[in-house]
Amino acid sequence: MTSTRMPFFSVVIPTYNRAALLERTLASVFAQEETDYEVLVVDDGSTDGTLELLAGQGERVRVLRQHNAGPGVARNAGIREAKGEYVAFLDSDDVWFPWTLATYRKVLREQGMPSVVMGRSLDFAREDELSVVRREPEQVVLFPDYVSSSGDRTPRTACVLAVKTEALRRVEGFTAARIAGEDHDLLMRLGLEPGFAWVRAPVTMGYRKHPGSESSxxxxxxxxxxxxxxxxxxxxxxxxxxxxxxxxxxxxxxxxxxxxxxxxxxxxxxxxxxxxxxxxxxxxxxxxxxxxxxxxxxxxxxxxxxxxxxxxxxxxx
Incomplete structure (x- = not known):
């Protein structure tokens, strides 16, 4: 999972007072078919049992800590410390499917290593709603860059991203503003980075709907x-x-x-x-x-x- 050589993916998970959900999120990462990754969890000043939970994960997780500054700042801390060629983002209340990172890596190799890969999510409120999700054959739409996708009216899932680490650092990561939609702002600033692969199938993330969701x-x-x-x-x-x-x-x-x-x-x-x-x-x-x-x-x-x-x-x- 982690090794002395550079991983292909750096999985960055910002979290704040979500110890009860974070364990499930991490379990979905550790269940990945693709194993060439590192996990960075950025604790944004939690006051619940988050740090105790993370301490129990051992070397499977690198833990970064900061005073509460919002998810954008937390993700940027992860980007700075990332060792992988690509950073894959996951929120601490959402989950991946076992094929998520394997799908991204396959798409990246087949499509010439585009700068940005965006997946597709499924909303859920109860865990049993995820049991209906099946691994479908890959369906990918490739664009020269993100801005070129403007004519496509398929609903976007901007919270499901894997991005070249060097591109993220070039555009200085996420805004520090405490807003919803900071991932859409990031995509706009990544707008001319070469290569945008939009994975329409399979579903790559379960997006948990609950009162604590930022987008609510x-x-x-x-x-x-x-x-x-x-x-x-x-x-x-x-x-x-x-x-x-x-x-x-x-x-x-x-x-x-x-x-x-x-x-x-x-x-x-x-x-x-x-x-x-x-x-x-x-x-x-x-x-x-x-x-x-x-x-x-x-x-x-x-x-x-x-x-x-x-x-x-x-x-x-």
Whole structure:
């Protein structure tokens, strides 16, 4: 699993107060068919039994510790210490399937060692939901770089990544901002690194759905989307004017998804804030259906909420 020579993969797992789930996550790593890897767990200032759990793992895990600074900073600590040619990221509440790293390595070899590999996840709330997952034949779509994938509307799973270590260091890893969607921001900054392999099959990760999931925070999802828009406005994503429309296709697809999601959850103010902030970018493409239709939809949702609120106030106890 670990050896004196350089491993092919460095598995980086940030964690904070998830001792009860981390053990299952690590078990899914140790069950990998591919054995040429090292495991780095970055403890982000946990106050539960995480360090005790990790101490029991022996030499199978390298443990890094830091004061609580968020998952982006924790992952960057792992990137700095990684010895592998590729870094594979896994969150401490999610799980891999036995074939995950073997699939990534096979794809990397067959596709000319692209800079970025992105897998596919399956949402689950109970462990028994994973029992239906079977190992399917590999289905891979290859692009010259990540930005080139802008026209593909297949839903993306940006939390399932294996990336060349040197490319991660070149773009300085993850943002330190405590936002949801920091993995999408990373992909945008990796946008012109040569080679992007998108593994459509088999499923490579189980994404645990629970109240503690970062993406369940509406405010953080809003902040993360705003952050990406700001980075684009400041010219911090690669490609310049010649790749602008491709970048906007990628980014605004996410904006529309998040704004509709926020609206469905009754957060009209956050949804409309995203709409307003993204409007100048939508005019570049443009996306008239969203530009014209979203405010009307938001007004209808707001009106419906007010009517329901008044009915609730008027109804007898």
């Amino acid at each position: 925070s509406m405010e953080k999802s809003h902040q993360g989307t705003v952050y990406q828009l700001m980075q684009e406005r400041l010219g911090r994503y690669p490609g310049g004017a010649s790749r602008e429309k491709e970048r906007l296709e990628l980014m605004l697809y996410g904006v529309r998804h998040v704004s509709h999601w926020l609206l469905s959850l009754g957060r009209t103010e956050l949804a409309l804030d995203l709409y307003r902030r993204s409007l100048p970018f939508h005019r570049v493409l443009p996306r008239w259906r969203y530009m014209v239709g979203f405010p009307a939809k938001a007004a209808w949702v707001h009106l419906r909420q007010r009517v329901r609120g008044r009915r609730a106030e008027a109804s007898p106890e």
